[in-house]
Amino acid sequence: MQSFEELTAPYRRELHLHCYRMLGSFTDADDLLQETLLAAWRGLPAFDERSSLRTWLYKIATNRCLNAIRDSKRRPPAEPLPPFDPPEPTSRGDVTWLQPYPDALLDDQLVKRENIELAFITALQRMPPRQAAALILVDVLDFSTPETAELLDTTPTAVKGALQRARASLHSPPPPRDTETERDVARRFAEAFAADDITTIKTLLTDDAWLAMPPAPHQYYGPPAIAAFLEASAGGRDSATLELEPAGANRLPAYRCYFVTGSDRRDTGHVVLTISDDRISSITRFLNPG
Known part of the structure; x- marks a missing residue:
């Protein structure tokens, strides 16, 4: 063996x-x-x-x-x-x-x-x-x-x-990345996301940005739809606060997400960003099934 x-x-x-x-x-x-x-x-x-x-x-x-x-x-x-x-949702995803x-x-x-x-x-x-x-x-x-x-x-x-x-059937390959700009945009998103600052998040999105949430099929396209979902999500956390820790995934900026209530810290999955130039073109919020 x-x-x-x-x-x-x-x-x-x-x-x-x-x-x-x-x-x-x-x-x-x-x-x-x-x-x-x-x-x-x-x-x-x-x-x-x-x-x-x-x-x-x-x-x-x-x-x-x-x-x-x-x-x-x-x-x-x-x-x-x-x-x-x-x-x-704007649509329902097929790769949940x-x-x-x-x-x-x-x-x-x-x-x-x-x-x-x-x-x-x-x-x-x-x-x-x-x-x-x-x-x-x-x-x-x-x-x-x-x-x-x-x-x-x-x-x-x-x-x-x-x-x-x-x-x-494939789309064009991703453009060359500017890692410094990418890190800055990701940092600004993480700070706004943790603070439920939806207004700032909207300014960071491209006009055709989308949000998906595997294994949930819901998908939201465009800054207004994404903002509406994020506002509803923030309102559903009650007294829990959101903490993010850098955790790169798929060679993209990513964060591990936790809901924190007092001494309880619950892992809720990952959020992974795709950044084009200086704006976010997609947010994939991988939900922890646990």
């Missing part, structure tokens, strides 16, 4: 990230990584080394993820009930299983921002799963088309077709 752990240890973190990209859920990635390692351990005696160990592990992980997506039919998690009466990925687990040398940003992960969830798998394997992990065909048990021609369709 020790030798198997030594063999697979160099690949576990990248396999976990691969499962996260495929599934959009940190929790599901944990489960699928364990399934992958168990399947690899059981299959190790039959591993014939026609491919590298890394390639073999990726084949197992990819197919386990595809099976999980197919078997679950992407059942959405239970919709949480807010402790206040929220305004009517999305979860953040902590920056602390990302390798700065290996993970590009555009390959882990929430917009990219969300786009992958909306693709047919085999298209998403082909895109990740070729464009993110740099497997060749023939290698990807082998991993997916298909033909290079089929992989090329899947890639073409997947790439066509």
Whole structure:
């Protein structure tokens, strides 16, 4: 058993990230990584080394993820009930299983921002799963088309077709970031958010900004709709105050949120920001299901 752990240890973190990209859920990635390692351990005696160990592990992980997506039919998690009466949402989101990925687990040398940003992960969830798998394997992990065909048990021609369709569905990559401006905007947002200063938050938003709250499907588009929701949310906390701690996620500015009442400090999830130039274009408020 020790030798198997030594063999697979160099690949576990990248396999976990691969499962996260495929599934959009940190929790599901944990489960699928364990399934992958168990399947690899059981299959190790039959591993014939026609491919590298890394390639073999990726084949197992990819197919386990595809099976999980197919078997679950992407059942959405239970919709949480807010402790206040929220305004009517602009729309209802379809990727309610999305979860953040902590920056602390990302390798700065290996993970590009555009390959882990929430917009990219969300786009992958909306693709047919085999298209998403082909895109990740070729464009993110740099497997060749023939290698990807082998991993997916298909033909290079089929992989090329899947890639073409997947790439066509993606939006433009994020613009170059100004980290100093980004930090300043995020700091100003955090201070205003904790103080329920909705007026200041509105000044920090782009005209087409949106707010989403996985696993709740509610989405609010535009500063007036976002402000209306934040005002209702602030009014539903009663005497609790809101505290934020920096906790980067998906290579984006992010904060861990706590409700504090006296000596009680309750973790309520994350808020993750996407910042364009000097304004916030999206707020994703990941609610703690606990």
